[in-house]
Amino acid sequence: MKKVSRRSTLAIAGAAAMAPLAAVRAQQQTGLPDKPLKILVGFPAGGGTDVMARFLAEPLKQRTGRNVLIDNKAGASGTIAVETLKNAAPDGTTIAYVPSATIVQKLTMESVPFDPLADIQPVTLAGTVQTAFCVSPTIGVNTLPDYIEWLKKNPTRQSFGTTAMGSFTHFFGVMAGREIDIPLEPVPYRGAAPLVADLQGGHIAAGCGGITDFLEHHRAGKVKVIFTSGTKPTTSAPEIPTATQLGYPKLQILGWYVFFVPAKTPTPLVDAWGKELRAVLALPDVQKKLTELGLDVETSTPAEFTQRMTADLARWKTIIDSIGYKAQ
Template identity: 30%
Template sequence: MKTSPSISAMRGVTLAAIVALGAALSSQAFAQTAQSYPDRRITFVVPYAPGGATDVTARLLAQKLQESWKQTVTVENKPGAGGVIGNDFAAKAPGDGYTVLVAITQIIQAPSLMSKLPYDAFKDLAPVTQVAISPIVLVVPEAQPMKSVKELIDLAKASPGKYPYGTFGNATTSHLYGELLKKNTGIDMTHVPYRGAAPLLNDLLGNQVTAAFLDFTTAGPQLEAGKIRPLAVGGEKRKPKLPNVQTMAELGYPGFEAEGWVGVFVPAATPKDIVNKLSAELGRIIKSPEGTAGLQAVNLVPVGDSPESFEKSLRRDFDRWATVAKTAGVKGE
């Protein structure tokens, strides 16, 4: 005589079937979501005020993405706390691909500079693509006599405290580089922080500060005009638009290999298919003739890589900036 399956066994089979069906439906739903994405407005969040390199980059990408996907793409500026407010807003947004963060290097520098952040850049955000490198140039006003980094260091050593250096803010790349140079060479230069690169540039042009590590986007036009003089660039390689300007490492000053950049992120819960779709389209835009020209026009070096490649860069740069911050002794406000 056959024994009927027990009720518990039948329940086990039924539960397994439900779980399997749920997984299949979930997978199908994700695929459909990615296939139909986007079907409404996308918002690009910029954690800085309008007009800077990050904002200009976001608006270029938003315009081109809107043209290719035939969906409205808006740019929303959420400045404050050195980028933390905008970053936090994006990190806590729904993971549906409709809130996109356009951030800069600060997002992975901050953990080494601030005691507490309301988000974790690696856990709460997913990398989409590195848009471009933002080169940093060590510059001096035209009126200053020094023609090399060595001459700047020699003058600073000869007159401790006499030569102030400017930055575009406390605990920024500019400040980290400046304090690292002081630490590694033993010079005494007074730090003068500004509220952004534009006012720093104005005082450089007026010879109010002796030197500054300035982003190439801001410095470019005045370098071309001969109003400020480049002494060196940061990063591992020389820059295409400044081929004769050596890197700090080439000149014998290591530790300046980490660079500034502009990158795109989405909330961590965003389905991988959507992340890949957004990354592929932004990469295409960045590498297109119009995208490349637009970024180069503001002296950015286009990249447009995959999420996986960008994540590797993030982890490498996180370690690099942590080392720089520790060596330079810089802390955020």
Template identity: 30%
Template structure:
């Protein structure tokens, strides 16, 4: 049996008590939630849902601060360099772990320079086309691409974003050729897909699901390993003859490095409870988002695995930010 020195034991007990007291006293002032994209996009929408709920649960204002630019890296860098006192949080999308494969000199390390808190939600992408294109299944798309390698093009919200890389991953997995057409955002890209100027798009479900339900777009397949609860009748790409295909966008929360573990754990627990609320789950479902809410340790492992996955896709596709 190991015997602890009385002074060591006392120090450990005091440290534990001090940490608990610190976590219980937190937050003593408003929390700044940095969202590194403009208002109105999916990251902003999900971030504001979390901010509103956190404010009610913590009893302190949670102020959303939109800091767009450089694929989310401007806002993320603000958080990476913020005081680690639990009053600054980052809500970002999966681009956070894609950027390191795209930029030679990013301003921070996406893993080392952040304290992972929790995954908020996982959002499938959906392969869509205008009904007039005549694509009902993934195999229809593959057959058309193989019949004429120069015929098909696919839109995305921008170079090297997840919708672009989802298309590149599809090309790699199926061996087909399709021309990528980048746009400045999902809105103009979807407008051209609906109008028939661009044949296909791998889009984030929050921005396209309304057009799908209105009949202006046909949902051919979702990109995740499991079907999306928001579109239960739409098959996955994997079950449509492309085994192993699994791509999604996701949204999570980080804190500055060195933020006390007690505070990180507290925020993580609050987020897990927030996304389990029926009203929040209903709002997320309307956006096509699958609520998660996990521990800092689980989120850390997930971000590392996602970074490695996107690194492989970027390297194999030759995608660039230029």
């Protein structure tokens, strides 16, 4: 056995002592609290929002050296999670991963307990997402024309499940019914997971939600996505047509996913979160996975997203008014 010199021994010991110190310094450089970090998700485990948040938590943990926890505050189409964020301490330990389907409810539900422009503040856009209209594999439908013919033969089943009432996962289905001249009745579900289960079992004929909620299940044959809401097919599934391509140009809605913090979170903490999140979202493996889930990755500054959200809320109000929906 080779003898190790005293100098080598000291060098090895010194390096070992420095390694934890270097790790601590790296963690401190994140600018985030040296505490466990929490990501609030407003939908049940297993849905698209939850799957994405859990996937992003791991590289965040590796970058920051903090334990990153997912806290599912499911219910009320995601608004419970946002209300929880609104009331959370603005100390940088809590953020929320929120879809536009939740934010738009400020226009449709009088009881929504937050103002998206006052009670929370954006950190960064994570990406854009199309709304998907899908059918149960049990009804033997593969295209929109097939579905229209099926509806005419089954007038008692002209309903669709929605992952969030009072959001565009609700309105897109209603708008689709108007465009095909067959009224479709929304049925509320507590997120995508129970809706997918009922679609797979044939308990409901159709469903509407973000494509991130349905794409993996579409590929697995549990549901059949027959069209989406973009002006062009989503990057992750170019074979699925848009309603525009099928001759229904009024069926265009583009949603998004955003990370928010409480409104009074200090700017240095917002900037620190933005730096870490944008770095994670730029990782090739992360972009590949999110694209596969149906999210077209895109980031922003807080100011850029605030401008976008303000413009979208104004445009969405015009759409909501056009279909005659009144705040509940």
